[in-house]
Amino acid sequence: MATEDSVQPVAETDPKEYGLLGFVQGRPPAVADQEEERVSVYPHLISREFLAFGVMFMTLLVVSTLFDAPLEELANPGKTPNPAKAPWYFLSLQELLHYSPPFIAGFVVPSVLVLTVCTLPFFRGRLLVVPTGLLLATIIVPMFDGLIWNVIHSIAPGFADAIRVYGLPTIALLILTAVGLFKWALSSSMDDPKRAERISTRLFIVFVLFLLALVLIGEYFRGPEWKWVWPWQ
Amino acid sequence: MSTDQAAPERGVWRRLFQAIRKTGAYQSLGQAGGPARLSRVFSGSFCRALAADVSRSVPWKAVFNRPLPQTPKEQSEIAISSFWLHIHPATITRRSLKFSTTYGLGGLCAGLFMMLVGTGVLLMFYYVPATDHAYKDMVDLQHVVSLGRLLRNMHRWSAHGLVVFVSLHMFRVFMQKAFKAPRQLNWVVGVILLVFTMMLSFTGYLLPWDQLALWAVTVGTNMAGAIPIVGEKFRFVLLGGPTVDQATLIRFYVLHVVVLPLVMFIFMVYHFWRVRKDGFSGGA
Numbered sequence: 001m002a003t004e005d006s007v008q009p010v011a012e013t014d015p016k017e018y019g020l021l022g023f024v025q026g027r028p029p030a031v032a033d034q035e036e037e038r039v040s041v042y043p044h045l046i047s048r049e050f051l052a053f054g055v056m057f058m059t060l061l062v063v064s065t066l067f068d069a070p071l072e073e074l075a076n077p078g079k080t081p082n083p084a085k086a087p088w089y090f091l092s093l094q095e096l097l098h099y100s101p102p103f104i105a106g107f108v109v110p111s112v113l114v115l116t117v118c119t120l121p122f123f124r125g126r127l128l129v130v131p132t133g134l135l136l137a138t139i140i141v142p143m144f145d146g147l148i149w150n151v152i153h154s155i156a157p158g159f160a161d162a163i164r165v166y167g168l169p170t171i172a173l174l175i176l177t178a179v180g181l182f183k184w185a186l187s188s189s190m191d192d193p194k195r196a197e198r199i200s201t202r203l204f205i206v207f208v209l210f211l212l213a214l215v216l217i218g219e220y221f222r223g224p225e226w227k228w229v230w231p232w233q
Numbered sequence: 234m235s236t237d238q239a240a241p242e243r244g245v246w247r248r249l250f251q252a253i254r255k256t257g258a259y260q261s262l263g264q265a266g267g268p269a270r271l272s273r274v275f276s277g278s279f280c281r282a283l284a285a286d287v288s289r290s291v292p293w294k295a296v297f298n299r300p301l302p303q304t305p306k307e308q309s310e311i312a313i314s315s316f317w318l319h320i321h322p323a324t325i326t327r328r329s330l331k332f333s334t335t336y337g338l339g340g341l342c343a344g345l346f347m348m349l350v351g352t353g354v355l356l357m358f359y360y361v362p363a364t365d366h367a368y369k370d371m372v373d374l375q376h377v378v379s380l381g382r383l384l385r386n387m388h389r390w391s392a393h394g395l396v397v398f399v400s401l402h403m404f405r406v407f408m409q410k411a412f413k414a415p416r417q418l419n420w421v422v423g424v425i426l427l428v429f430t431m432m433l434s435f436t437g438y439l440l441p442w443d444q445l446a447l448w449a450v451t452v453g454t455n456m457a458g459a460i461p462i463v464g465e466k467f468r469f470v471l472l473g474g475p476t477v478d479q480a481t482l483i484r485f486y487v488l489h490v491v492v493l494p495l496v497m498f499i500f501m502v503y504h505f506w507r508v509r510k511d512g513f514s515g516g517a
């Protein structure tokens with residue numbers, strides 16, 4: 001018993017705070033990864049940082065000499081271009097606006113995306129498939145909003161008009177997806193943690209590819225009235 | 234030696250050639266089989282020799298005021314005593330140093346941010362955020378101001394680059410699962426940085442006051458109007474009125490050159506500090 005007491009870490013029994021008093025000769029205190037080879041940040045990392053910054057600067061200089069930033073004619077509030085496009089990094093949302101009401105594409109989708117990405121690291125182990133799966137669903141489900149609405153409309157037109165405004169098909173489907181993902185994550189098929197992590201990684205990659213595809217479609221394949229055009233047309 | 238004969242008899246050039254031949258970096262290339270072996274340039278020996286040479290130069294000493302550290306004591310001393318270096322740890326594992334650990338992406342984001350501040354301040358000398366002035370200033374930058382076109386291009390391409398590289402950096406952090414405990418909070422800080430990057434890019438988009446600017450911002454802010462209940466109010470406050478005009482331009486300008494960069498800078502410093510406190514996933 002006495003020996004166990006004596007190996008207690010000092011910090012836990014001693015309320016004092018410590019400051020840096022001076023330097024002593026010798027190796028740095030041993031830590032868990034002491035076995036790994038360590039090198040001095042200066043110059044090893046600093047020189048690489050300078051090199052990387054130099055390469056970046058030169059690349060920028062070359063690119064900026066070869067390609068001019070766009071400048072169109074003076075802004076004219078009376079002349080709406082067709083189509084009027086958002087900056088490229090918002091084009092995925094604008095593309096979704098084509099399939100679902102503004103409430104979904106302009107509010108629900110970006111909010112769910114940002115919140116899910118923020119909370120993603122707090123899902124551990126097998127549960128990681130929940131946020132990654134939800135990310136993917138959040139950009140796929142809105143594409144079917146109009147389709148589902150049409151089905152409902154053919155059955156009950158008055159009811160359909162009401163939910164069209166609020167994008168209820170998308171919201172209902174997203175909630176169902178989240179619940180389904182939780183059940184899936186806790187099911188026995190996810191018992192192998194390696195497999196669960198692999199699946200969540202793939203879901204995330206597919207999500208990124210989808211986002212990229214939406215941006216590219218918005219940038220290169222959308223013409224007047226947001227109709228499909230080929231880039232060479 | 235033929236190179237010796239080709240060199241001028243005396244003068245600065247000859248002295249320069251001789252000085253270069255004396256540097257460790259040059260000699261390390263020689264050992265590696267000459268400059269043709271490009272792979273050696275990126276290997277440790279060249280970088281180390283180059284760093285040693287640079288650190289012996291007068292300007293370097295003026296800034297860092299110290300020779301290369303040799304002992305652990307000197308390694309910690311230099312990290313603590315130099316303002317430029319103290320955001321770094323004193324030592325780092327070889328694994329962290331490997332290119333494929335970070336692909337240099339986080340550092341490139343920081344570099345692009347610095348480029349944007351530099352070129353942005355220069356642009357501010359010319360640009361007036363008024364609807365009857367802004368576009369003319371852009372045309373002047375393109376055609377009248379010395380290097381104005383280059384300046385504007387560099388600012389523009391750095392901005393697009395930052396959006397791309399912040400996304401790539403996020404992707405690498407995800408793929409390496411570097412967001413796991415204890416780094417969750419820094420991931421969230423990262424998401425905030427991503428959102429700020431986009432907002433900075435978006436507010437900057439309006440400033441040239443051309444057709445592209447006006448309508449991209451009209452489309453973008455219309456989306457903000459879709460927020461339930463407060464949406465229209467929020468849009469009105471953002472635009473300073475019902476449509477994009479002078480009130481919008483000055484609002485976006487102030488957000489773009491003061492508010493957003495300042496807040497983003499604070500979050501960036503916090504991000505770096507957290508990388509150190511949480512411990513870099515490659516071993517800090």
Ligand code: HEM
Pocket residue numbers: 335337338339340342343346399400402403406411412416419420421422423424426427430501504508512513514515
């Ligand atoms: C302006 C934007 C950003 C800057 C300047 C920046 C800078 C950095 C730097 C310099 C590092 C050190 C390692 C490296 O270079 O990769 C780092 C690490 C990290 N960043 Fe960022 N970052 C930014 C945005 C983001 C974003 C968008 C995320 C994720 C959503 C993120 C999450 C992280 C995490 C979790 C680490 C720790 C990684 C590790 O320990 O391996 N950062 N960041």
